[in-house]
Amino acid sequence: MKTKILSIITLFLMTLSMSAQIDRTIQPKPGPAPKINIGKPETFELKNGLKVLVVENHILPRVSATLTINNNLIFEGDKAGVSGLTGSLLGTGTNKINKDSFDEEVDYLGANINFSSQSASMRSLSKYFPRVLELMADAALHPVFTQEEFDKESTKLIESLKIGEKSVSNIANRVENALAYGKNHPYGEFTSPKSVKNVNLNDVKNFYSTYFKPNNAYLVIVGDVNLKEVKKLVKKGFAKWQKGTLPTYTIPDVNNVAKTEIDFVDMPHAVQSNVAMVNSTNLKMSSPDYFAVKLANYILGGGGEARLFLNLREDKGYTYGAYSSISSDEKTSALFSASAQVRNMVTDSSAVEFVKEIKKIRDTKVTDEELKNAKAAYVGSFVRNVEKPATIARYALNIRRNNLPENFYETYLQNINAVTVADIQRVAQKYLSADHARIIVVGKALDVLPNLEKLPYKINYFDKEANKTSKPDLSKPIPAGVTKQTVLNNYFNAIGGVDKIKSIKSTLVTYEASAMGNTIQSTEKRTADKYANETSMGGNVMAKVIMTKDGVTMNKQPLPAAMAKDMISGLGTFLEMGLLQNENSKLTGIEPIDGKDTYVITTKGDVVSTSIYFDVKTSLKVRESQTVSMGGRTQNQAANFSDYKEFNGIMFAGVKTAKVGPQTVTFKLLNAKVNEGVTDVDFQ
């Protein structure tokens, strides 16, 4: 009665306050924090050690039951896959019921029963629960493993391994674990067709009889049941399950690399790279650092408002999502990983950003607001989930599996709220590594390696099974029928037509750029056998190069004969005319420039070597690069060409960009002339 009056009063008050106008320019403040109840499951234990947790919830007429065996880790070695096969053979028949009848009855009841090598689970309507639990217990505890079913599951397993074999994320996941833990570690090993072929029916029987024991087992039952009934059913199904002695196994130590490195796996068809920065660490749920570590990870990469996401997705648009995660593990090392799938072109930039963000959270304190928001997110998530029956069960199981204090979840919010910004920095330094991490990149070598090589990290190469391998070949095969002649003719056709180009007597082009506060002009004049280039800055001529078959002069001084010999191969109304005739000029391969494939025509000389790049799709020249080696010194120069424009029926590159020292200078085409403005005087 009393509560009723109270609620009427509350209602009245609320009605009053609500009649006020809202102000939508102001973000609404939260009401008083809701009260939460942390439920506790009922528990009991069978004599064989099976611990049973029951959460009664009668809102929906359904029940779930999960049997989990919490053994030590198991290393499967050259028989990797034996656990998986054991799981898939459970549920394929017992002494009491054959496989077909079992499948039929489970489906008939509208229920689900699933098994893995050390677990079993079921869901059903509560009215069928007794029978479904009985079916699950029988299948889990009294399996009959037959050769026929073994052969079937083994074939399917081998085939299904192929499904993920070309998936970048699947390979990345496998290689990350294999490298971070080592392939001699239960978390680092993986199942391969070869290892599955080493497994026979007896291995499965042995695996089952060794590990499927109640010693470390938990049975969690959630839903529309009552405890008394459950006790009866569980005893009936599980009391005869025999305890056993489990083999001992020492888990190998897990170490980080001495110095941060890139580990690269080539996936030639990938359109996105998986980039992951990974280190192992030692984090247990029972550690006093646990809450600070979780919050630190949240601030760095826990979701759509975390730093990685805001930086790599919202600011740069490199990826659909960038996140980080850190596991906790009672039995062995945990793993920290920050990762994203990014488009090929920004693979190296993404790696740089991961390193930057990890350094930042280690080197500087997070803001009070970031920490406050992270705490709110954790608190909110806790509140949203804590009253779900499945959560109650999971929390209770966590306490037992991870040796946590009984009040772990009662003090959870208090512990979250106690974390300071200093704690965040301290744990970031302790658990997240910048100098001993692996940057694991799985992607298309041809597109991403050239830029990754520019980063200050050693690159190690691995195959898809995490075996060391050599650097992949970056050149693409030249398609049949493509030759130097076809590439050059296509280029001539693209800029105006082969016949037209060949009939031209002279060309004159002037480019202009502004750099270092000055205007730079460069004028190039060409005939079939003569070349002149004049570069001026602010109107003053800085350099004049003249080239004929007899030699090359710069500001009237002759250049060394060896150098001149190489240079005059570029004579012609167009540079490419020279390439056509020079036997030293060869089509050497296909290379990507800014994500686009180009044909490369290289002219190797004693002093000067040049490479000219033609876009495979448009046939246009996109880059010239030149290497000059003299007296033990080597100098590289390159210019990119784009924005082709028409002058007198011929296309010339409207923009030419070149690196001058540290600066990129953009030259714009001022003028281009064909068959005019060039006289013999120009070459004197």
Add this chain to the structure above:
Amino acid sequence: MRKTFFLSFLTLLLSLGTFAQKVSFEEYNLSNGLHVILHQDNTAPVVTTSVMYHVGSKNEVVGRTGFAHFFEHLLFEGTKNIKRGDWFKIVSANGGTNNANTTQDRTYYYEVFPSNNLKLGLWMESERMMHPIINQIGVDTQNEVVKEEKRLRVDNSPYGQWTSQVFKNLFKKHPYHWVTIGSMADLDAATLEEFRAFNKKFYLPNNAVLVVSGDFELASTKKLVKAYFEPIPAGPKVVQSNIKEEPITKEIKTTYYDSNIQIPAVFTVYRTPAMTTRDARILDMISDILSGGKSSRLYKKLVDKDKKALQIAAFNYSLEDYGAYIVLALPLGKTSLDELVNDMNKEIVKLQSNLISERELQKLRNKFENKFVNSNASVEGIANSLARFHLLYGDANLINTEINIYNSVTREEIRDVAKKYLNPNQRLVLDYLPKKDKE
């Protein structure tokens, strides 16, 4: 003996009728046409606020595809009163979680908060509906993000192209012939003005439903809903186009090569009627007969007994105007795709020529009852179902009554629907093959 006894016991139970599990709710319209549905459940201190707009990729036009999905991203960029970049921060700083998703038919946005932040959830959704900021910087950023999403989910993903291949071939005129993510070239070419116009046309109160589900107080919530949403002006009524396809009368064959796979797959696909029809629901039941569980006909035959397939599946990709009924298989060993198509068809022919047994019908009912119970297990799920049933089916109460439709389906209807839609001359056969590496 024991089993027979058990089964008859079951039948007895069933005849007592299925458990009545009612989702109670209240619904009404605001003066601007916004439909409001309130479902109160105070068992846990959690509340969901969600808005479903009746716009999906089928409201786009050729040359400008991908807009609806693009807006799923764009409408997180900020509003008049929520700064760009703050959306996710506000949600999580207040203990909430949020997301959105887009289909061919509708777009759904939602937040889940501890119940003391109901007001915040309503404010955010009303801001998004009233005055979202759509500017070039947001468009440019989300353009890159959407391209990454496509690379991740489609281009770099094993079997990632099957939907686009199926819909491209199954539909010729209807906008279902492109996929929700749309064309990247279209998005590149679209102008800011076009995006703004799309927003003005579709993201209107009179083209949406607001659902509040969970722990709240009814009277005060109604006042808040009115205060936040009623000032949003209505727009011109959105007319959903009604484009009819010519029936398929001759098998369509097509092939696609995917560089992300090693094991081929074959899809046989039939064009089926709208999700609102009784026939569409009967097709759902046929899916269960064919591939629901290990005792289902296709699984038992092709995967378990004959070992010809690694995986099989049959399902009804049900949409507002049409459906695509898909039966697919991945071969095991040397089995050819043609052989699989043949075997799959044999099972369909059985359904067309013989009635399923009474026991099979009962099995179906048990399965659908189980699905029904589980579908209403969370306040988030209930919010989504209420919105969907109202917006696409025109009856929110289907959340309680759809099970009755399934329960009323007869064995004869199952046979007749299989006969009506699932014939070889009405289907598309897509051979989905591994693309060989060039080396």
